Amino acid sequence: MRELSDKHGRVATDLRVSLTDRCNLRCTYCMPAEGLDWQPGEEVLTDDEVVRLIGIAVERLGVREVRFTGGEPLLRRGLVDIVSRTARLTTADGAPPETSLTTNGLGLDKSAEALAEAGLTRVNVSLDTPDPETFATITRRDRWHDVAAGLEAAARAGLTPVKVNAVLLRDVNDAQAADLLSWCLERDYELRFIEQMPLDAQHAWSRAEMVTAKEIHERLSERFALTEVDEDRGSAPAEKFHVDGGPATVGIIASVTQPFCGACDRVRLTADGQVRNCLFARQESDLRALLRGGADDEEIAEAWLVAMRGKLPGHGIDDLSFLQPSRPMSAIGG
Numbered sequence: 001m002r003e004l005s006d007k008h009g010r011v012a013t014d015l016r017v018s019l020t021d022r023c024n025l026r027c028t029y030c031m032p033a034e035g036l037d038w039q040p041g042e043e044v045l046t047d048d049e050v051v052r053l054i055g056i057a058v059e060r061l062g063v064r065e066v067r068f069t070g071g072e073p074l075l076r077r078g079l080v081d082i083v084s085r086t087a088r089l090t091t092a093d094g095a096p097p098e099t100s101l102t103t104n105g106l107g108l109d110k111s112a113e114a115l116a117e118a119g120l121t122r123v124n125v126s127l128d129t130p131d132p133e134t135f136a137t138i139t140r141r142d143r144w145h146d147v148a149a150g151l152e153a154a155a156r157a158g159l160t161p162v163k164v165n166a167v168l169l170r171d172v173n174d175a176q177a178a179d180l181l182s183w184c185l186e187r188d189y190e191l192r193f194i195e196q197m198p199l200d201a202q203h204a205w206s207r208a209e210m211v212t213a214k215e216i217h218e219r220l221s222e223r224f225a226l227t228e229v230d231e232d233r234g235s236a237p238a239e240k241f242h243v244d245g246g247p248a249t250v251g252i253i254a255s256v257t258q259p260f261c262g263a264c265d266r267v268r269l270t271a272d273g274q275v276r277n278c279l280f281a282r283q284e285s286d287l288r289a290l291l292r293g294g295a296d297d298e299e300i301a302e303a304w305l306v307a308m309r310g311k312l313p314g315h316g317i318d319d320l321s322f323l324q325p326s327r328p329m330s331a332i333g334g
């Protein structure tokens, strides 16, 4: 089997698939209050098209993990079917790919069971605060209790360990970091904080305003004893810490202040069928045009291999020449 390698020796085995750019929340660090101009329906890959591309990645190009994201992937009507068809594929190791979902959790209370039965392995639910009012301020929607219900349903359905992703915003929820960790520890959810990145549609991100990994560590250390987990991180972006001696852990992802680009094993497919070799890529490769133009699997695999070769060594957020990609995170797939 060939592999999705680049000129810097990295090999992509983790495919992030965006299933829609639409969302039912309006997180301030992601998109404006009025939402965005959503991709027109005919531009979005059909269920069959998306499964075909995932199949090429898994069965011809060495992909071992498939993570569904968006926008909000639970808004995709065919999600359960797409998961079940993905879980029936076979990787180079002869096993099915690991399948997971990054979601805001709205509606997960109703779909967790069906997703688990379809073969989904894990979920990451985004929740930035244990406080419903702060949640409404950040997401511009009063839906905290729905997310909490989604998390409970995920745990009941066995989609474990249930992971929670949080972004901290200065003077909004940064003072709640330790409260959020307590809340997650009580429920056995594995929490990971991620530094805010310049991927918002409004281009409002500011390096000076960003809450750094170092600050997150300091905030948590005011209440908990954190000791670094002694393990080879491999391509995992989170630096993990035992909380109060363990076994519980918390992760801190320093995407901006300590980039892990050198160990990156990801490749992304947008809902409209573009391959992106990096979240911050400024170029894409149009697999949808090939697909709809009648290309066979081998031709598509070749185009995918070429798309990966040009992956840049790093995102360069701190370079003076850094330019934010034209697509926001919600249209790339976080």
Ligand code: SAM
Pocket (backbone or CB within 6 Å): 023, 029, 030, 069, 070, 071, 072, 073, 102, 103, 104, 124, 125, 126, 165, 166, 167, 194, 195, 196, 197, 198, 199, 200, 329, 330, 333, 334
């Ligand atoms: N809607 C789903 C969700 O919120 O989990 C999936 C898509 S969302 C773009 C994926 C992840 O990206 C979420 O955990 C979200 O918090 C995170 N995210 C969005 N904008 C971000 C930004 N500017 N910096 C860092 N993380 C961001």
Ligand code: SF4
Pocket (backbone or CB within 6 Å): 023, 024, 025, 026, 027, 030, 031, 070, 071, 072, 104, 126, 330
């Ligand atoms: Fe929606 Fe996720 Fe963006 Fe929030 S972070 S607006 S839930 S896509």
